[in-house]
Amino acid sequence: MSPRRLWIDRLALACVTLAAWEAVGRLRGAYWISSPTLVVERVWALALNGDLWFHGRFTLAEAFGGFLLGAIPGCAVAMGLRSHPFVRSAFLGVAAIGYAVPKTALVPLFILWLGVGPGAKVALVAAAIFFIVFYSTLNGVDAVDQKLLWSARVFGASEWQLLRHVVWPAVVPYVFGGLRVAVPYAIAGAIVGEIISSNRGLGYLAQFGASDFDTTLVFVSLVTVMLIVLSVSAALSQVQQRLLRWQTGSSQDPHAGTA
Amino acid sequence: MTPRRMFLAKALGLAAFASVWVLANRWVGDYWVPGIGQVTARFWQELLAGKLLADLWATSQLLVTGTVIGAVLGCALACVLRLSARLDAMMQPFITAIMSIPKLGLVPLLVLWFGTGWAPKVMLVALTVLFIVFSLVYAGLVTVSPRLTMTARVFGATPLQLTRHIVIPSVLPFIFTGLQVALPWAVSAALVAEYLAAKVGIGHGIEEARQLSDSVGVYYGIVLATILVLLGNGVLSIARRFAIRVQP
Amino acid sequence: MTMKRDLPETIDAGVLLQLRQLGISYGTGSGERCWILRDLDLDVRQGEFLTIMGSSGAGKSTLLNLVAQTLQPSAGQIAFRGKVVGGADMPADPGSSRQIGYVTQDDNLLPWRTVWDNVMFPLTLAGKPSASDVERARRVIDQVGLTQWTKHYPHQLSGGMRKRASLARTLAYGPPVVLMDEPFGALDAETRAQLQADLLDLWASEKKTILFVTHDINEAIALGDRIVVLSGSPGRVVLERTIDIERPRNPELIFKAPTFAGHYDAVRSCLRAASQP
Numbered sequence: 001m002s003p004r005r006l007w008i009d010r011l012a013l014a015c016v017t018l019a020a021w022e023a024v025g026r027l028r029g030a031y032w033i034s035s036p037t038l039v040v041e042r043v044w045a046l047a048l049n050g051d052l053w054f055h056g057r058f059t060l061a062e063a064f065g066g067f068l069l070g071a072i073p074g075c076a077v078a079m080g081l082r083s084h085p086f087v088r089s090a091f092l093g094v095a096a097i098g099y100a101v102p103k104t105a106l107v108p109l110f111i112l113w114l115g116v117g118p119g120a121k122v123a124l125v126a127a128a129i130f131f132i133v134f135y136s137t138l139n140g141v142d143a144v145d146q147k148l149l150w151s152a153r154v155f156g157a158s159e160w161q162l163l164r165h166v167v168w169p170a171v172v173p174y175v176f177g178g179l180r181v182a183v184p185y186a187i188a189g190a191i192v193g194e195i196i197s198s199n200r201g202l203g204y205l206a207q208f209g210a211s212d213f214d215t216t217l218v219f220v221s222l223v224t225v226m227l228i229v230l231s232v233s234a235a236l237s238q239v240q241q242r243l244l245r246w247q248t249g250s251s252q253d254p255h256a257g258t259a
Numbered sequence: 260m261t262p263r264r265m266f267l268a269k270a271l272g273l274a275a276f277a278s279v280w281v282l283a284n285r286w287v288g289d290y291w292v293p294g295i296g297q298v299t300a301r302f303w304q305e306l307l308a309g310k311l312l313a314d315l316w317a318t319s320q321l322l323v324t325g326t327v328i329g330a331v332l333g334c335a336l337a338c339v340l341r342l343s344a345r346l347d348a349m350m351q352p353f354i355t356a357i358m359s360i361p362k363l364g365l366v367p368l369l370v371l372w373f374g375t376g377w378a379p380k381v382m383l384v385a386l387t388v389l390f391i392v393f394s395l396v397y398a399g400l401v402t403v404s405p406r407l408t409m410t411a412r413v414f415g416a417t418p419l420q421l422t423r424h425i426v427i428p429s430v431l432p433f434i435f436t437g438l439q440v441a442l443p444w445a446v447s448a449a450l451v452a453e454y455l456a457a458k459v460g461i462g463h464g465i466e467e468a469r470q471l472s473d474s475v476g477v478y479y480g481i482v483l484a485t486i487l488v489l490l491g492n493g494v495l496s497i498a499r500r501f502a503i504r505v506q507p
Numbered sequence: 508m509t510m511k512r513d514l515p516e517t518i519d520a521g522v523l524l525q526l527r528q529l530g531i532s533y534g535t536g537s538g539e540r541c542w543i544l545r546d547l548d549l550d551v552r553q554g555e556f557l558t559i560m561g562s563s564g565a566g567k568s569t570l571l572n573l574v575a576q577t578l579q580p581s582a583g584q585i586a587f588r589g590k591v592v593g594g595a596d597m598p599a600d601p602g603s604s605r606q607i608g609y610v611t612q613d614d615n616l617l618p619w620r621t622v623w624d625n626v627m628f629p630l631t632l633a634g635k636p637s638a639s640d641v642e643r644a645r646r647v648i649d650q651v652g653l654t655q656w657t658k659h660y661p662h663q664l665s666g667g668m669r670k671r672a673s674l675a676r677t678l679a680y681g682p683p684v685v686l687m688d689e690p691f692g693a694l695d696a697e698t699r700a701q702l703q704a705d706l707l708d709l710w711a712s713e714k715k716t717i718l719f720v721t722h723d724i725n726e727a728i729a730l731g732d733r734i735v736v737l738s739g740s741p742g743r744v745v746l747e748r749t750i751d752i753e754r755p756r757n758p759e760l761i762f763k764a765p766t767f768a769g770h771y772d773a774v775r776s777c778l779r780a781a782s783q784p
Contacts, residue, residue, distance in 0.1 A: 094276045
């Protein structure tokens with residue numbers, strides 16, 4: 001199938017969908033389903049008056065903050081446990097239970113502790129991201145070629161040197177894979193936290209729109225989130241390709257980087 | 260690491276966790292970290308009052324219904340896309356775009372459209388499970404061995420027989436993996452749905468406790484939710500072992 | 508007789524399978540076509556045991572695939588019992604006649620079924636197996652020596668045992684035409700000799716038509732009524748030799764037959780010539 005045909009197909013599907021949406025919106029009233037034109041107008045309006053950026057900034061900050069707070073310990077702990085099998089076993093036992101805790105179950109707790117501000121969202125994101133990055137890094141650490149480690153040891157490398165020169169380069173693709181998977185979840189986590197209880201952010205916008213029966217606003221929020229996640233995933237994909245040019249056979253999942 | 264040492268390690272890990280909990284309770288007080296005893300007492304209390312089982316039942320119903328619907332639709336979508344190469348290629352970017360929207364972000368929309376009844380909650384869980392199962396089954400369908408398919412065809416298998424005897428057994432492990440991966444997220448979705456629009460269930464219980472600043476209640480709810488996930492994992496493991504006798 | 512093109516009007520009633528000008532190619536992406544087989548003509552009589560030999564890559568497995576109709580030819584025709592069943596204009600439709608069995612090089616057992624369920628698999632596809640079907644399956648499993656292993660799964664068996672299970676599966680199915688692609692290659696000499704003898708018994712008693720690919724000249728001479736050698740690139744038939752050794756034959760002692768040496772030399776020199784570039 002030629003690429004041109006493919007893009008014609010896709011364009012046709014997009015046009016048909018948008019046209020149908022517009023038609024239904026006009027016929028049945030924008031109240032229930034809004035319409036593409038209304039959504040675009042509102043996006044434009046909110047972008048111009050700065051509201052979109054105002055709320056978007058909060059969501060991104062929460063996502064990013066939580067991401068760092070979760071990813072760095074996740075990676076560090078996984079790598080640190082490499083040479084302590086007993087502690088590793090002990091930790092994995094507890095971690096399995098931690099992983100089983102549904103992260104949204106913790107939201108009320110975080111709100112109880114940290115109030116309705118950004119703190120609770122950051123904590124939520126951190127909790128979710130920690131496990132994702134931890135387990136990905138752990139897989140990477142386990143996959144390190146034992147022969148490489150052994151020969152470095154024979155040359156008298158210390159644990160720190162081993163980590164830095166042998167383990168880390170081998171682990172990077174796995175860490176990166178984990179980060180890529182984690183990013184959409186970070187944004188999702190921030191959104192969820194905001195929906196449950198917040199007065200700022202894109203999730204808040206969606207919730208506010210719904211309670212105000214302002215369907216257009218809800219769609220604006222959703223579309224914005226979608227665009228953010230898509231662009232961040234695309235950017236990460238580019239970075240990964242650059243960084244890991246020497247890697248062969250990374251998993252070719254066409255739906256990677258999605259929540 | 261012998262199995263004995265591993266068991267010891269895990270036991271010690273749990274003990275360490277419990278100690279940290281106790282110390283935290285001593286240090287910051289009951290509001291932030293209630294004592295283990297208090298939480299256990301609440302468990303017992305709620306069990307006797309029948310509320311524990313009622314909440315567990317309500318959330319489980321939501322979970323199971325949503326998961327089944329989501330899994331069936333996810334498999335169906337994967338099959339449809341794999342059957343038609345043209346449709347598949349055409350839909351790629353749209354699927355990726357839809358999957359970028361956090362499903363939990365749809366809660367406001369679903370509640371707006373369908374109110375606070377049972378439907379939007381089930382839909383939320385179903386949507387969450389749908390895309391996870393879809394991803395895995397979509398990947399799994401490619402691994403159906405063309406040689407086995409050819410062998411069966413030479414023996415005169417009809418397309419229906421091929422699906423039943425070759426495709427389904429090949430894909431079953433992926434379906435189970437999809438369900439196992441989706442479980443914690445499905446429970447999360449159920450909880451969020453219950454926070455915002457429910458009068459019963461574990462999620463409702465947690466949110467209610469929070470509003471009353473009832474720390475013990477919140478902890479109790481979290482533990483109960485975790486138990487639900489672990490139960491679900493157990494059920495899926497058993498089902499998996501029963502349904503899949505060997506990995507292809 | 509519903510044959511198209513250049514096929515004789517009157518068909519010898521004993522001819523089961525006819526391959527005419529058969530060819531198969533694939534596109535190499537740069538617009539060219541690479542022919543694996545070309546201008547291949549072959550007749551197979553009813554009840555014949557035909558052994559097929561050739562250098563690696565000459566297209567022996569491809570030929571079997573074409574006869575089994577899992578591949579569609581790019582040129583030429585295949586006729587079965589006087590009716591054209593495969594051609595460049597007909598999409599491949601394996602299994603439609605349920606007359607052909609194919610024992611492939613890979614055992615292709617279903618990993619999630621026990622040996623017994625695997626052997627019964629083709630029979631269950633055709634409908635509920637009768638008591639005589641079940642009886643035949645049991646007999647065949649005994650013949651290949653897997654009686655103790657019926658409840659095991661393929662991954663618990665050695666490669667040779669899986670091969671035997673695959674053979675049992677096709678034999679239990681009992682089609683009149685059986686294609687075999689080096690079925691005894693991975694087996695030890697003892698088992699191989701036993702299975703060769705069993706195969707000959709089966710062939711004689713049930714009057715099957717067998718197309719048998721092998722690398723082993725001894726085996727080819729011991730089993731076949733006729734040996735066909737494929738060679739060249741694209742492959743075609745370069746030698747057809749009728750083996751006039753009397754039946755019943757003892758495969759283990761085939762070298763004692765008076766005409767053995769002649770046959771052996773003929774085939775060997777043909778293969779050797781074929782492998783020179």
